[in-house]
Each structure stands twice: as structure tokens, then as C-alpha cells.
Amino acid sequence: xxxxxxxxxxxxxxxxxxxxxxxxxxxxxxxxxxxxxxxxxxxxxxxxxxxxxxxxxxxxxxxxxxxxxxxxxxxxxxxxxxxxxxxxxxxxxxxxxxxxxxx
Numbered sequence: 001x002x003x004x005x006x007x008x009x010x011x012x013x014x015x016x017x018x019x020x021x022x023x024x025x026x027x028x029x030x031x032x033x034x035x036x037x038x039x040x041x042x043x044x045x046x047x048x049x050x051x052x053x054x055x056x057x058x059x060x061x062x063x064x065x066x067x068x069x070x071x072x073x074x075x076x077x078x079x080x081x082x083x084x085x086x087x088x089x090x091x092x093x094x095x096x097x098x099x100x101x102x103x
Contacts, residue, residue, distance in 0.1 A: 031101045036086050046074070047088055049081040052100070062098075069094050 032052050038045040049066070052059060063081045067074045070090050074083040083091065095102050 031103050032095055033103050034088050034091055034095075036088055044084070045086055047083045047086060047091055049083070049091060049095070050079070051103075052081070053079065066091060066094060 030051065030053065033050045035048050035050075036045055037048055047070075052062065054062070059076060059079065059081070063074060063076050066081060066083055070083050070085070070087040072084045072087060074081065076082070092102055
């Protein structure tokens with residue numbers, strides 16, 4: 001018998017069709033919200049940017065450019081970009097130059 005056969009019949013129960021992709025939630029009208037948080041960070045603050053609901057790769061590229069623009073470190077957690085330090089003005093100006101609506 002051949003080792004590389006295609007499955008033609010299965011005894012698994014239920015539908016074997018691929019599941020449909022889940023619907024994307026409706027979000028605010030793409031308005032980026034910038035804030036400064038120190039809570040839970042032992043006094044060290046971070047600038048958070050939320051409300052940017054783009055593809056994951058685009059969000060990573062934007063975070064990388066923001067970190068470079070602010071000369072600081074940062075991360076992405078739950079679609080929220082965190083930049084270490086108080087960089088609200090730099091982030092605000094950078095996002096406006098890119099055409100984002102910022103609050």
C-alpha cells in the first residue's frame with residue numbers, strides 16, 4: 001500500500017467542512033486614542049495608543065516606526081501600542097502626519 005494516500009472517506013462525526021471566518025467587531029470610527037499610564041508599572045509610565053484597528057503586520061510596522069521616532073522601546077499588547085515614557089506630543093504629531101484621526 002502507498003504511504004502517501006489521500007483521505008477519501010472518514011468516520012469522524014460532524015461536518016468536516018472548514019469553519020467560516022468570524023466576523024470582525026465594529027469599532028470606533030478609527031480614531032486613535034493616546035494616553036499616558038503609570039498604573040501597575042511601579043511608577044514607570046508608558047504612552048498607549050489604542051483604537052488603531054489595522055492588520056497585525058501594519059500595526060507592527062507602525063509600532064516600530066513610533067518607537068524609532070520616539071527613540072524609545074515599546075510593545076504591542078491586545079492591539080494597543082505601548083511606548084515607554086511620556087511621548088504623547090511626538091506620537092500625536094507622527095500619527096497626524098500619517099493621516100490618522102487622533103484624540
